[in-house]
Amino acid sequence: MDSHHPAGYTISTDPTRLQLDVIHGFLRTSYWAAGIAREMVERAIRHSLCFGLYHDPTGAQVGLARVVTDRATFGYLCDVFVLESHRRRGLARWLIQVILAHPELQGFRRWMLATRDAHPLDAGAGFTPLGRPDQLMELVLRRPTGPDAVR
Numbered sequence: 001m002d003s004h005h006p007a008g009y010t011i012s013t014d015p016t017r018l019q020l021d022v023i024h025g026f027l028r029t030s031y032w033a034a035g036i037a038r039e040m041v042e043r044a045i046r047h048s049l050c051f052g053l054y055h056d057p058t059g060a061q062v063g064l065a066r067v068v069t070d071r072a073t074f075g076y077l078c079d080v081f082v083l084e085s086h087r088r089r090g091l092a093r094w095l096i097q098v099i100l101a102h103p104e105l106q107g108f109r110r111w112m113l114a115t116r117d118a119h120p121l122d123a124g125a126g127f128t129p130l131g132r133p134d135q136l137m138e139l140v141l142r143r144p145t146g147p148d149a150v151r
């Protein structure tokens with residue numbers, strides 16, 4: 001599935017277009033996956049529905065959002081980024097709109113995500129703080145994501 005933006009960008013779910021150098025290059029410097037091993041990124045994207053954001057003039061990948069999902073009831077939105085030189089043009093907002101409208105991601109009971117500071121972006125798409133935090137739990141393992149993690 002491809003979506004086109006008049007400013008010259010395309011969102012594609014074609015896994016063959018994903019540029020692992022760009023994705024790993026960003027994620028290993030991110031606050032949530034600092035130092036993540038390339039092999040772990042490769043495995044994660046292989047088993048997820050990924051939305052790549054591409055700059056049409058060059059075809060270069062300039063952003064990503066990854067959805068971990070059963071494609072029936074639930075989706076977890078993660079690894080959302082737009083490279084610095086393409087930010088503040090509404091591209092992340094568009095990326096999330098495209099994801100939420102994707103035909104294979106309809107009829108869910110719940111979407112979830114975690115964010116440190118992008119709440120306005122996600123709130124714009126309808127995400128809210130947990131309505132019933134007493135009914136949701138997490139298991140935080142804090143395992144290293146660096147090269148040791150995939151041995």
Ligand SMILES: CC(C)(COP(=O)(O)OP(=O)(O)OC[C@H]1O[C@@H](n2cnc3c(N)ncnc32)[C@H](O)[C@@H]1OP(=O)(O)O)[C@@H](O)C(=O)NCCC(=O)NCCS
Nearest residue numbers: 080081082087088089090091092093114115117118120121
């Ligand atoms: C967050 C990020 C994806 C936004 O990309 P972008 O294309 O510049 O975002 P947009 O231009 O679509 O902006 C959408 C809205 O989110 C807001 N926003 C964007 N980045 C934000 C941030 N870091 N903190 C708070 N608000 C932010 C904008 O103000 C904008 O709101 P507005 O339209 O009401 O002005 C980008 O800054 C990024 O890649 N950051 C580093 C990675 C990251 O933090 N990802 C999110 C993890 S949850």
